[in-house]
Amino acid sequence: MSDSSLGRVSFIVLRHMRAPIIALICVYAIAMLGMVLVPGISDENGQTMYMSFFHAFYFLAYTATTTGFGELPIEFSNAQRMWAIVCLYTSVITWLYAVGKIISLLKNPHLQSVLEEESFVRSVRKKSNDYYLVCGFGDTGSLLLRGLTDAGLSAVVLDSDAERIKALDLRDYQTKVLGLCADATIPRLLLDAGVEEKRCVGVLILTHSEEANLKIAVSVRLLRPDIKIICRSTSPENEGEILAVGGDVHVVDPFRVFASYLSMMIYNPTIQTLNEWLSGAPDATLEQNICPLKGGKWVLCGYGSMGSIVYQRLKEKGIDVTVVEERVENIQEITHNAVLGRINLETLKRAGLKGSVGLIVGTNSDTFNLNTIHLANQVNSSAFKIVRQNQHANEVLFKKAGVDFILQPSLVIARMVLFMLTAPLLRPFFRRLRLLYDNDPAKLADIMTRLVTNIGGSRPTVKTYHVNQSMPAVLNFLDEKTVVTLGDIYRDVSERESFLQMVPLAHQRGEVFKEMPENDLQLRQGDEILFCIKPGQKNLFDANINNIHTLGYLLTGKEPIKSSFFRWAMR
Amino acid sequence: MNAEKIVFSFFIVLALTLNFGFFMGELDDLSHHNIYELFATIVVNLIAVGLKLGDRTQVGAVLLSTSLVANMQLIAAALVWGYVTQILGTDLTPDNTSVIVSLSGGALIANVISVVMLVSETLMSRR
Numbered sequence: 001m002s003d004s005s006l007g008r009v010s011f012i013v014l015r016h017m018r019a020p021i022i023a024l025i026c027v028y029a030i031a032m033l034g035m036v037l038v039p040g041i042s043d044e045n046g047q048t049m050y051m052s053f054f055h056a057f058y059f060l061a062y063t064a065t066t067t068g069f070g071e072l073p074i075e076f077s078n079a080q081r082m083w084a085i086v087c088l089y090t091s092v093i094t095w096l097y098a099v100g101k102i103i104s105l106l107k108n109p110h111l112q113s114v115l116e117e118e119s120f121v122r123s124v125r126k127k128s129n130d131y132y133l134v135c136g137f138g139d140t141g142s143l144l145l146r147g148l149t150d151a152g153l154s155a156v157v158l159d160s161d162a163e164r165i166k167a168l169d170l171r172d173y174q175t176k177v178l179g180l181c182a183d184a185t186i187p188r189l190l191l192d193a194g195v196e197e198k199r200c201v202g203v204l205i206l207t208h209s210e211e212a213n214l215k216i217a218v219s220v221r222l223l224r225p226d227i228k229i230i231c232r233s234t235s236p237e238n239e240g241e242i243l244a245v246g247g248d249v250h251v252v253d254p255f256r257v258f259a260s261y262l263s264m265m266i267y268n269p270t271i272q273t274l275n276e277w278l279s280g281a282p283d284a285t286l287e288q289n290i291c292p293l294k295g296g297k298w299v300l301c302g303y304g305s306m307g308s309i310v311y312q313r314l315k316e317k318g319i320d321v322t323v324v325e326e327r328v329e330n331i332q333e334i335t336h337n338a339v340l341g342r343i344n345l346e347t348l349k350r351a352g353l354k355g356s357v358g359l360i361v362g363t364n365s366d367t368f369n370l371n372t373i374h375l376a377n378q379v380n381s382s383a384f385k386i387v388r389q390n391q392h393a394n395e396v397l398f399k400k401a402g403v404d405f406i407l408q409p410s411l412v413i414a415r416m417v418l419f420m421l422t423a424p425l426l427r428p429f430f431r432r433l434r435l436l437y438d439n440d441p442a443k444l445a446d447i448m449t450r451l452v453t454n455i456g457g458s459r460p461t462v463k464t465y466h467v468n469q470s471m472p473a474v475l476n477f478l479d480e481k482t483v484v485t486l487g488d489i490y491r492d493v494s495e496r497e498s499f500l501q502m503v504p505l506a507h508q509r510g511e512v513f514k515e516m517p518e519n520d521l522q523l524r525q526g527d528e529i530l531f532c533i534k535p536g537q538k539n540l541f542d543a544n545i546n547n548i549h550t551l552g553y554l555l556t557g558k559e560p561i562k563s564s565f566f567r568w569a570m571r
Numbered sequence: 572m573n574a575e576k577i578v579f580s581f582f583i584v585l586a587l588t589l590n591f592g593f594f595m596g597e598l599d600d601l602s603h604h605n606i607y608e609l610f611a612t613i614v615v616n617l618i619a620v621g622l623k624l625g626d627r628t629q630v631g632a633v634l635l636s637t638s639l640v641a642n643m644q645l646i647a648a649a650l651v652w653g654y655v656t657q658i659l660g661t662d663l664t665p666d667n668t669s670v671i672v673s674l675s676g677g678a679l680i681a682n683v684i685s686v687v688m689l690v691s692e693t694l695m696s697r698r
Contacts (some may be wrong), residue, residue: 014625022621029614033607053610055655 009114012130016105018099027094030065031087032056041077049074059084064091087394096358113181117192120180124194127153127178132199132421133193135184135206135216137164139392140232140254142171143414144204149173151422156193185215187223196221199509202228204417210238230340230417234305252416254409255306262360262386263313263414265405266298270444271433274451278426278532279415279458282433296357297322299383301343301372303330306388306409307362310344322351332565343372348379358384366394373401423462425513427528429506432515447516451532454503461533465545467523471552473544478525482555486529487519491545491554501534576593579622583634585622586615586641587682594675599665604672612675613645616682630692637685644678 016506035056040049051059055073061082062069076084105111132148134141137159145168145377148155157166157179169177182189184207194200203220205213210233217231228248233239265272277286298314300307303325311334314321324330324347331338341347353359357375363368369387376385379559385403389395398406419426428451438441477484486507490500499519507517508528516523533541543550553559578600585595589612596603620642623635655667 011627018621018624021624022618025614025617029610030588033610036610052657053649054657148648211697495690 004234004552009111009118011461012111012114013105016097016101020094020101022097023094027091028057028060031060031064031091035059035080035087038079038083039077040080041075041299051080053255060087061334063088064095066092066095082271117180117182117189120178121192121194123178124156124192124197127154127156127194127199129175130199131155131188131194132200133195133203133372135203135205137168137179138206138208139410140407140413140417141204141206142167143392143411144417145171145177147414147418148175148421149175151418153421156180157190158182158189159194160184160289183212185212185219187219190216190219190223195220195227200224200227202230202421205229205231206413206417207232210235214238214241217242218251219556221247222251223455231373232413243299249419250412250420250508254413255309257412257416258306258362258388258409259309259313259406263319265316265386266314266319266358268434270448271430272440274433274448275430277451277458278460278462279419280462284457286448286456289352296320297352297355299351299353299356299359300359301325301350302346302363302368303334303338304362304364310360310362322356324351343368343375345375345379348372348375353379353383356380356383360386362388364388364392364399370397370401371396371514373403377402387389419462423464423530424461424510425464425528428508429530431517432506432513436515449468451503453499454499455532455534457534459535461535461538462516463531463533463538465529465531467525467527467529471545473548474523474544475525475549476548477555478523484523484551484555485519486517486521486523488555489523489551490531490541491544493540493544493550493554496554496557500539500544501537503532504529504531506530520532573622580624580689580693582615582619583638583682583685586612586619586638587679588684589615590641590675590679590682594672594679596672597670599669600642601663601665601668605670609645609649609652609671609675613642613649616642616645616678619685630688634685634688637688638682641678641681641685644674644681647672648672648678 032053033056035051036053037050040051043049059072061067061484064087068492102350121292131154134145134155134157136158137145137345141157141159145155145157153173154175155177157165157168157177159168159179159181160183162181165179165181168177180189180193182192183192184205185188195203203216203224205216205220207213207216213233215327219228220229222226228250229245230250230252231242232254233242233251234253234255240252242251243249258299261272261275264275274510275287297320300311300314300321301324303323305309307323307325308330311321311323321337323334324343325332325338325340325347326342328340331340339347339351341350353376359380361372361376363369363372366389369389373385373387376383384405386405387398387401387403387409389398389406389408392410433444465471467478469475471489474489486504490502492498492500504517505515506529507514507521508530509524509526531541544554545551589608593604593608593612616638620635620638623631623638624636627634651667651674652663653664655661674679
């Protein structure tokens with residue numbers, strides 16, 4: 001028998017059933033033999049009749065299983081009755097023993113987990129579409145999974161918490177998501193989850209343990225040298241080690257992402273608005289413009305692992321920040337900018353909240369954060385309040401708290417990872433935007449106006465398109481040496497001179513990256529284009545790039561001849 | 572020497588000897604073939620299957636399959652016997668007897684293979 005789990009399951013079952021089976025065989029054999037040998041009543045000729053083996057087995061079949069069926073061809077003699085009593089008790093007890101053994105075996109948690117693992121492995125092997133392996137199904141994992149499945153991607157989840165995996169079964173995802181309660185640091189379980197399968201296109205490591213994340217990253221890299229790895233890490237040392245595994249590996253640090261979000265919000269709210277809008281936050285629109293909050297003082301509550309990064313970021317941007325922190329060892333280096341003590345009315349006042357433009361509450365306790373907001377409202381109700389929400393379950397409370405901006409690290413990470421997967425050009429796009437437009441609000445405003453007029457609304461579709469087999473029509477014309485420009489592929493079929501409600505955000509050819517590419521850019525095979533599309537327009541665009549006739553019309557303005565007869569006749 | 576080995580080999584060898592005992596004699600002469608011996612052969616063979624269950628080795632797998640073959644043949648023989656005497660209600664004719672005995676002969680071969688494997692495995696192991 002093989003080493004597969006199936007072999008293991010049957011092995012366990014058979015091993016445990018050996019004793020009951022042999023006991024049953026023995027009891028049946030003795031009982032039947034006795035039944036056959038014990039003399040029965042005499043027939044009309046005065047000859048003692050004996051039971052046949054067939055009848056003995058028949059008799060046992062209904063007594064031993066306690067069916068209690070009373071049909072017999074010939075009446076029993078007293079000797080037979082006596083032996084029947086012996087048979088009945090021994091065989092029934094043996095049956096109970098065997099059945100009890102089976103039930104206790106089925107209830108054995110070890111066997112159950114083996115069975116679960118087995119069925120999980122089988123379904124993973126049967127998966128027909130590409131999938132991501134998600135290790136860790138916490139807040140971030142579940143938000144990410146929602147995004148992935150909405151984008152039509154499939155996933156396999158490993159989490160060591162059985163409750164979380166049960167919760168996974170109850171979610172109504174659009175694609176089937178398989179889950180197994182397992183410790184992903186064990187390489188065998190990674191193999192079970194199909195990390196070596198060709199259909200596994202990426203591994204997302206999002207557990208809360210730094211050590212586990214590192215171990216999973218290393219094991220995955222050894223098992224699959226070419227696969228994409230995205231790993232969560234909050235410590236710089238670990239980050240270095242994870243990056244050292246090499247290949248296509250990315251590290252996301254929730255604290256750093258959070259800090260850069262914050263600094264962007266304060267320093268350049270337009271980019272932040274754009275970011276929120278592109279990432280499809282439920283009620284983010286482009287029109288909501290938070291006024292720049294650059295000038296003035298800020299108060300930062302909590303100077304832990306996240307608070308310190310936020311502080312550094314804000315200082316880099318030249319923003320004046322005062323820290324309130326209760327542990328003295330945390331703020332030794334920044335004593336001139338910090339107020340020591342538990343957060344209460346008095347410390348908030350001492351930190352100068354009254355004269356500040358804003359307040360950032362970023363401790364790792366939601367209760368504490370909410371309480372601080374409550375206190376702050378008493379001191380300075382007009383200050384701009386940004387609060388960190390740690391647990392997704394507390395959403396209702398935060399919405400009621402009357403804060404200006406809620407940042408959820410798990411949500412931020414989930415969105416970021418999602419875009420790394422569905423729109424890989426988005427990150428360089430934002431990096432470029434920050435670089436180029438930080439000091440040029442006019443240019444940025446142009447982009448914003450273009451997005452508002454062309455797309456508007458909320459929740460746009462953001463997608464990276466590759467000029468390859470996924471654009472068969474474009475490829476066809478490129479092969480014929482026809483010039484296809486970027487503008488051509490997103491013209492409106494019903495009105496050729498105008499364009500579909502979408503905006504190309506970025507274009508990449510090899511190493512060359514161009515944000516907001518011009519419409520007369522000539523496409524070449526292998527180009528990547530990041531489009532921002534108004535919901536509902538995607539189908540029209542897909543027709544443009546898939547249908548040769550549609551694209552032919554868009555390129556020339558003439559209805560292409562479809563039949564070969566007319567093509568010949570028009571020559 | 573351990574108890575498990577003794578019990579295991581005992582039943583495998585007993586399965587063969589009983590089977591042989593039943594098979595011995597004229598092929599179509601019922602008086603040479605005793606029904607109790609067939610019964611005992613079936614029981615011992617079933618026990619042998621039970622003992623062989625759950626062995627993950629290659630040898631274990633082959634041993635199990637030989638026992639399964641032997642049982643299949645013997646139970647088929649018992650079914651023929653039961654069909655003729657209980658359902659048709661007649662005594663066994665030489666024709667029926669030869670079918671039953673030849674089926675048990677097939678089981679005998681399977682049991683011989685089983686014992687040969689048992690012996691050779693014991694000789695191979697240097698413990």
